[in-house]
Structure formats: structure tokens, C-alpha cells
Amino acid sequence: xxCQHCVKLATVQITxxxxxxxxxxxxxxxxxxxxxxxxxxxxxxxxxxxxxxxSTEKFCEHCGTKFVDFRxxxxxxxxxxxxxxxxxxxxxxxSIHSSTRHAGKTPRRPSRRFSAQELARLRKExxxxxxxxxxxxxxxxxxxxxxxxxx
Amino acid sequence: xxxxxxTSHLGEWLRxxxxxSDVVVSTRIRxxxxxxxxxxxxxxxxxxxxxxxxxxxxxxxxxxxxxxxRYVSVAAMPAIDRQFLVERQLISRELAxxxxxxxxxxxxxxxxxxxxxxxxxxxxLQSMRSGLELEAAWATIDRVDDAIExxxxxxxxxEFGYLTACPTNVGTGMRASVLLHLPALGLAKQIDKAxxxxxxxxxVVRGLYGEGSRALGDFFQxxxxxxxxxxxxxxxxxxxxxIHEIIKYERMARTTLMREARQNILDKVARALGTLxxxxxxxxxxxxxxxxxxxxxxxxxxxxxxxxxxVNELFIHTQPAHLQKLMGEPLDGEARxxxxxxxxxxxxxxxxxxx
Numbered sequence: 001x002x003c004q005h006c007v008k009l010a011t012v013q014i015t016x017x018x019x020x021x022x023x024x025x026x027x028x029x030x031x032x033x034x035x036x037x038x039x040x041x042x043x044x045x046x047x048x049x050x051x052x053x054x055s056t057e058k059f060c061e062h063c064g065t066k067f068v069d070f071r072x073x074x075x076x077x078x079x080x081x082x083x084x085x086x087x088x089x090x091x092x093x094x095s096i097h098s099s100t101r102h103a104g105k106t107p108r109r110p111s112r113r114f115s116a117q118e119l120a121r122l123r124k125e126x127x128x129x130x131x132x133x134x135x136x137x138x139x140x141x142x143x144x145x146x147x148x149x150x151x
Numbered sequence: 152x153x154x155x156x157x158t159s160h161l162g163e164w165l166r167x168x169x170x171x172s173d174v175v176v177s178t179r180i181r182x183x184x185x186x187x188x189x190x191x192x193x194x195x196x197x198x199x200x201x202x203x204x205x206x207x208x209x210x211x212x213x214x215x216x217x218x219x220x221r222y223v224s225v226a227a228m229p230a231i232d233r234q235f236l237v238e239r240q241l242i243s244r245e246l247a248x249x250x251x252x253x254x255x256x257x258x259x260x261x262x263x264x265x266x267x268x269x270x271x272x273x274x275x276l277q278s279m280r281s282g283l284e285l286e287a288a289w290a291t292i293d294r295v296d297d298a299i300e301x302x303x304x305x306x307x308x309x310e311f312g313y314l315t316a317c318p319t320n321v322g323t324g325m326r327a328s329v330l331l332h333l334p335a336l337g338l339a340k341q342i343d344k345a346x347x348x349x350x351x352x353x354x355v356v357r358g359l360y361g362e363g364s365r366a367l368g369d370f371f372q373x374x375x376x377x378x379x380x381x382x383x384x385x386x387x388x389x390x391x392x393x394i395h396e397i398i399k400y401e402r403m404a405r406t407t408l409m410r411e412a413r414q415n416i417l418d419k420v421a422r423a424l425g426t427l428x429x430x431x432x433x434x435x436x437x438x439x440x441x442x443x444x445x446x447x448x449x450x451x452x453x454x455x456x457x458x459x460x461x462v463n464e465l466f467i468h469t470q471p472a473h474l475q476k477l478m479g480e481p482l483d484g485e486a487r488x489x490x491x492x493x494x495x496x497x498x499x500x501x502x503x504x505x506x
Binding site: 101 | 185187188189190191193194271293296297300301305306307308309310311312313314316317318319321322323325353377378379380381382383384385
């Protein structure tokens with residue numbers, strides 16, 4: 001695939017998270033990707049300093065690990081961090097591996113983005129949220145379950 | 152578990168045979184795997200770690216392999232036994248001493264497979280071979296991985312592959328390492344030149360005992376760096392190409408040395424053997440350097456009555472924990488250096504007489 005901004009080969013895929021369920025995808029060469037990540041993207045959002053602060057304060061809903069924790073320790077908290085911090089991890093993966101997409105062995109069983117165990121855990125949490133009458137929490141969990149099942 | 156009986160034999164990786172064993176000591180391939188839906192080890196509570204351990208322990212003990220695996224709790228083990236398993240490369244230094252809480256290792260009697268539980272990742276699978284055996288090591292560990300995968304759900308996505316605690320391992324989770332002995336390149340001061348080619352294709356060089364360890368006695372571990380975007384087979388093929396290059400350089404350097412500096416090499420090997428046969432104090436570093444020269448002598452057929460296997464045995468038996476197990480008592484500093492020298496003197500009493 002060709003880079004969307006120049007004539008070189010696209011080696012980086014950037015997924016911009018616009019709102020809750022809206023994404024914008026870019027296929028860029030390494031140079032254009034660097035430019036996009038460090039020059040274009042910060043300007044797109046109001047207040048580039050705040051944007052930076054947001055990313056360090058970002059945390060994973062599953063294990064509570066903050067992105068700043070990962071920055072300090074170099075270790076992620078749980079498998080879901082790869083989704084929670086995807087925007088931050090992509091340039092890092094690109095610089096470590098010169099790639100952002102797996103090639104190689106896949107588990108024999110059909111791969112799922114989320115596990116059955118995960119769904120069971122969410123359903124249990126939903127039940128207890130309903131029992132505790134924390135409806136906001138319950139609505140959030142219900143949406144997550146629907147999202148996963150529809151995946 | 153009593154590890155003392157293990158001193159009577161050597162692990163698979165120290166057999167001293169296998170393809171290209173004049174230069175390649177051993178081949179190791181490890182895979183990093185985590186259970187889906189669980190926090191990674193460093194983020195897990197002691198309770199969660201205990202759960203992961205008991206789940207994986209059960210799975211591992213039910214595996215139907217040619218050689219059954221035996222699970223040992225590392226947390227419950229005395230420090231010296233942990234060190235002993237590190238020296239045999241059955242567990243990492245991290246699992247032995249840095250990490251805390253429920254953790255362990257399962258391995259087979261010939262020491263060809265080891266599975267660490269609650270290392271940085273929930274599961275670290277390892278397969279070991281003597282000589283250059285990338286295909287065989289991969290075939291073994293791939294099979295073990297499949298067998299485990301049929302009983303547990305790994306954290307995996309199509310996009311990022313096997314998810315690991317550290318993004319440097321994500322994707323295949325595979326690190327293939329080849330342990331090389333390069334004494335002639337060392338003597339010719341050509342090591343750096345030989346390794347320059349490595350950086351271009353993203354391979355890393357380390358000392359014998361892994362990350363941060365010094366390259367003692369001209370032993371070097373070469374392994375792949377990239378785990379994302381490149382398949383296991385492609386990675387192994389890259390490593391194989393480079394290893395064959397380096398083997399060629401080392402053999403050329405050995406030939407040149409024998410042609411142009413035969414007397415010097417003979418002298419170096421004879422002095423190394425002489426020191427090992429007569430010294431009364433010996434550090435493990437010096438032992439490593441001297442045995443490195445002896446190993447070169449064995450492969451250049453300058454030392455008649457020593458086998459590569461015996462040299463390997465001396466390497467491992469003079470490591471601190473092995474030495475203390477052999478002597479049957481804890482020894483510190485000077486006492487250990489004296490015991491090491493005595494052990495080497497006794498083992499090498501008659502060696503080198505036919506050279």
C-alpha cells in the first residue's frame with residue numbers, strides 16, 4: 001500500500017480515536033507517520049499540553065494500570081492494556097519491531113478479541129452492579145458486553 | 152525436591168555434541184505466553200498469582216509428552232537450589248531471585264524442556280538442544296505450546312499476536328538464542344568485526360548468563376530482537392544465516408591461528424591446562440577463561456584425552472551452586488575458590504599427557 005501523504009510505501013497504520021466509537025485510519029510511511037504523530041495530531045486537539053497530560057493519565061479499566069505506570073516500569077498491567085493504550089503503544093512498537101502487526105503462529109482455536117472468561121466476568125459485575133443499584137455502572141457494563149458480543 | 156542428584160548428569164544443552172558443536176555450544180528457544188483475562192504477573196496480587204500457578208501446574212502435569220514434566224515450586228526452594236537451576240539454565244535469574252510470590256518451573260529429566268510459571272509472563276516455555284538445532288528446538292516447543300493451548304486460553308489478538316507484559320516480546324513471544332564459543336575470533340581481536348553484521352539485522356549479543364552478563368571466556372549468546380511482524384520461521388531463518396556466517400569466520404580464524412601461530416596456541420592451551428591442574432585457588436571467572444582455552448585445544452586436537460563433554464562438565468560443576476552441592480556444604484568466598492581448585496586438580500590430574 002502507498003502512503004496517503006507521499007509516494008513511499010505505507011508501513012505504519014495509525015488509528016485515531018475520535019469519539020467513543022468513531023475511528024479514523026491512516027496508512028503512512030515512517031516519516032509521514034512521525035510527522036503526523038508529533039506535529040499534526042497534537043494540533044488537532046484543543047491545547048496540546050493537555051493532550052499530553054491526558055495520555056499519561058490514561059488508564060486501563062481492567063487492571064487500573066496508568067500509562068505513566070507503564071512509562072516508569074516498562075511493563076504493562078494486563079492484556080487489555082494493548083487496547084487501552086493502543087495509540088501510545090503503536091509508535092513504540094513501530095520503533096522496537098519496525099512493525100505493528102503480528103505475523104506468525106496463531107492459536108489453533110478461533111481467535112477472539114475478547115475471551116469467554118472476560119464476558120463471564122463482565123456479566124457477574126453487571127449483576128452485582130444491578131443489585132447495588134449502581135445503574136450508571138450497570139449501563140456501562142451492559143454496553144461493553146453488547147460491544148463485545150457484536151464484535 | 153532434592154536437586155543434588157542432578158549433579159550426576161548434564162542437561163541436554165551441555166552434551167557437547169550436535170551440529171556445528173566445535174563452535175556452537177547450544178540452542179535455546181523460549182516462548183512468552185499469558186492467560187487471557189488475567190493481570191500480568193507484576194500486576195497480580197499474591198492470590199491471583201497462586202491461582203495462575205495452580206491452573207498452569209495442573210495443565211503442565213497433565214501434558215502427554217515423551218518425557219513427563221515435573222513441577223517444582225521455586226518460592227519454596229532454598230536459595231542455593233534456585234541458583235543451581237539458574238546455572239543449569241532451567242530458570243532465569245529473575246525467577247530465582249528478583250520476582251516474588253508463587254512461582255515455579257516444570258522440566259523433564261533430560262532437561263530438554265523447561266516451563267517457568269509466573270515469570271514476567273505467566274508462562275515462559277523453553278526448549279534446549281546441544282549444537283545448532285534451531286528446527287528441532289522449534290518443533291519441540293511449538294508442540295508443547297499447542298498442547299498447553301488446547302487446555303488454556305492464551306491472551307492473543309490477531310493484530311498484536313501473543314500479548315506479553317513487555318512490548319519487546321509481543322507478537323510471537325519467541326526468543327531464539329544460540330550460544331557460541333568464539334575463542335579464535337577473540338584471540339585475533341575480530342569479535343567486534345564479526346558482530347557488526349548482527350546489528351544491521353536486529354540480532355543481539357549477550358554473555359553466557361543472559362541480559363547484562365559479561366561475555367566470559369569468549370562465550371556469546373546471539374538472539375533475535377524482533378517479535379512483531381515477523382513469523383517464527385522467518386526469524387529462525389535470519390538467525391541461522393548469521394550463525395553460519397559467524398561459524399565460518401571462527402573456523403577461518405582457527406585455521407589461520409594454527410597456520411601462523413601454532414606454537415603460541417599450543418603454549419596458551421598447555422598453560423591453561425597447567426594452571427587448572429596445579430592452582431590452589433581459583434575464581435569462577437578465571438576457570439571460565441582457562442576452560443575456554445582448553446575447549447579450543449580440544450577442538451583443535453591439541454589435547455588428546457579430553458572430551459568436549461568433560462570440558463562442559465567442568466564448566467558447570469565449577470559454578471558456585473554446583474560446586475557447593477558437589478562438596479556437600481555451603482562454602483563462601485575463599486573456601487569456595489579453594490574447593491574449586493581442588494576439584495579441578497583432581498578431575499584433570501591425568502589430562503593433557505598425550506598432547
